[in-house]
Amino acid sequence: MATAQLVVDPAFRVGTVDRRLGGSFVEHLGRCVYGGIWDPDDPAADSNGFRSDVLGLVREVQVPVVRYPGGNFVSGYRFEDGIGPPESRPSRPDLAWHSVEPNRFGTDEALGWCAAAGTEAMLAVNLGTRGAGAAADLVEYTNHPGGTYWSDRRAANGHPEPYGVKLWCLGNEMDGPWQIGHRPAADYARDALQAARAMRAIDGTIELVACGSSNSAMPSFPAWEATVLETCYDDVDYISLHSYYGRPSSRGELLAAALDMDRFIETVVATCDHVGARRRSTKRIGLSFDEWNVWHRDAEPDHEPWRQAPPMLENRYDHDDAVVVGTLVNSLIRHADRVKVACLAQLVNVIAPIVAEPGRPAWRQSIFWPYRELIRAARSDSLLVALTTPEHDVAGVGSVPVLDAAATVSEDGDELRLLIANRSPDHSVPTTLDLRAWPGYALVSHEQLADSTSRPAGAPGWPPPVAVPLPAERAGRVDVSIPRLSWNTLVARRSH
Template sequence: MAAARGRVTGNPAFVVGPVRRETFGAFVEHLGRCVYTGIYEPGHPTADDAGWRRDVLDLVRELGVGLVRYPGGNFVSGYRWEDGIGPKEDRPARLDLAWHSTETNQVGLDDFMDWCAKAGVEPMLAVNLGTRGVQEALDIVEYCNHPGGTALSDLRRKNSSDEPYGVRFWCLGNEMDGEWQIGHKPAAEYARLAATTARAMRMADDGLRLVVCGSSNSGMATFGEWERQVLSEAYEVVDFVSAHHYFENAGVLEDHLAAGVVMDRFVRDIVAHIDHVKSVRKSSKAVNISFDEWNVWHMNSPRTPLPSGDDWPEAPELLEDLYTVADAVVVGDLLITLLNHTDRVHAACLAQLVNVIAPIMTRPGGAAWKQTIFHPFALTSAHARGTVLRLAVVSPSFASPRHGEIPALSAAATHDPASGEVTVFAVNRSTADPLHLDVDLGGFDGLQLTEALSFTNDDPLWHASEQDSTSVLPRTLEGAALDGGRLAAELAPVSWSVFRLARTAGMTKGERRA
């Protein structure tokens, strides 16, 4: 039986918006082994003089991360940033109520800024609006961003850096709608605190980009009403509403592979809530989305339980999910969704970066390796450039028991006007049927197919390990061809693929093979 056909049309005249480096963000929280024995391990064979694992730094650079959110997450709602500055021997150990652990504060604000510079990433800092408030937010902004001549800016100069850090992105708390959050507040109370804090922070530094807490997930009973109340108070003083959503394989693979559709609906709902407030306020200001927590997270899988009682360990093994090929396909599909909403999603953070539901894993004192989800993220970050095209996609569908009829084909494409390069990203969500991909790029002249890669495996539940992280990798997709401005390829079931096309001067139209 012939493969079903999926058709895509892209033209340089139809654009969603720019490719944003902030879309390829990640998240470092003081949770489990993300920081300690993750990015930081003094005494490790690869550690630099500051204690940073250089093997992990190399992988972070290869991953192509552009932005990193820190220090939480739930952790931030009980955090005192002053604990993590100054001489390490003088830093206090504290109870971390969010993850029932002991926080040594051997890594703190100045250390993280040093790590960001070495990793080549931009920081996104979160302020504690759970147990703290306006004054503490002003203090950390002064410490980070004021040049000097004040108590806190001079303290930074004494501790670490003569030059200000110039942090642009700031989150006004974390998941404050959630009853699990330390200092949880109802919408009206949080809205007033966030708006007051935002106004004060802007008085200290008018170049900040501020993220107000949206709903913790789309399943919250207050989703939508929370956004309405918070934005009604804070709309004119913030730039972004946060979005958080995690996806898991709960046993039905077809449901898991519908994650891109679920994310798409979630983004559209948030946009509707934002724009409703904009309309009611008769505002000319645009507020957009910071999707600063997203990933696959198998919340119901067996794993090390959260410590309890009198057990307050340092950096315990928590949330160390092992990711399958199918999970990687889902992550690639979620990146496609984020790109296709680049007009309204202006930042996004894969949660998290190392060990904790992460693309990078480490063994204390030993190796670092890539999980399956590393590959679609790294390749999308490396090759998405210029603008995101507004595609017309026609696709066969398959049945998801939970989500109904789902398009089998998911696609995004980017075009770099400067170089002429076009990159197409495609996912076949079907668990059973191959898909013939037909992409009409007739609006672009002189393209040559230079690379076609696909990530798939006969066993979609294969996962990488320390012993074997390389037997399933993105591989050349045989038979992919460009002929007369049309790209054709056969996509295996449960697969993620990328096609790179370059503009070659003087080329004539004809068949071009990868």
């Protein structure tokens, strides 16, 4: 295969990688909450019922923000059901996932778990069956200092100090006909505007995310974004994007998923800026890619309805999936100037990097490792990557670059990281890294997830990337072979 070349220059920076780009998602779905992050009967449970082994893995990678409680679940959720004495909380049918919600884990438990995990909460309000009043009540419960009905309820429930939740979602996937309370864009925009203003009347410091399209194939995309922003532009900070990739796509289509993510992001950016220009506004709307992952829908067994926390969406990931997630990580980093929040969906058990089974230590799936690299990129600067790479044809997609790459430089300027994936199932790619713009830097590590070291999907404890020998440098250039179907992290550091 032809040689590839990658060039980066410290002068050409895309933007700072917001720490919240490496966020995740916890929904009341399947075993994500019950049996995932919270399981009082498990040997690993702490005094709060939190699984300490799951907490350990979340702390290990330092997940910066966790979206909660949904997802489709939130569009039928009454937050009042999940506060107060657990024994007095009602069980409700969850209409989104046809399960029974016992409400033993609610807002206070979720925010307590976030504190224990060292992460920030991103709360979603119900704009499916409820509206501005209930949304403002929840902000009052979490953020008001005291002396009002809901803040005093919080204090009576054992939490006198406000939580200070800053990041809020105005509903979830309201463009989708599957969503409880789905409505046309103009109707959602009006409701989101009313909720935004009511919520900010309680706490003017919060940040708000309006619902964008559920994926780039929605027939209303991108007109939905344009309609919503024409109404809400001055009252929201971000608009959301959601996208999942997986079978029944062909292997080649799945490995090319980041091309769709790139187009999705760039179309939403263009739509935001078009609306801003029409309004003659100097404000720039940010993007919150608050659901993304590989999701193999054909792997889902049927579950018996109206049970509590039935196993659902428990995909077991293989090496291909790790490479795909690596390319999606690269796409988010490449667009760090506008994508400021992103949440890998979900965190535990449900299409997740972490698996928690009863009575066994929690373990990492293959996708855990490229996700970790996204979190490590926090507060660095994303660099413009000039990549010349061979291409191959993929049915249904067209010509696809074999290599995919992103690059970051640390806040202090001392560390350059190159993230490179090879999509080809068949061919290694000889690659020249042009580092002539980085005098005084030397390559210090090359870690690799390669097909030759992979294991069957679902094998507990997917091994981390392995260190490979460093190539020699010659006059600011490094020649390295990027193996077939691999995910690579190369680090260069400046000597002092």
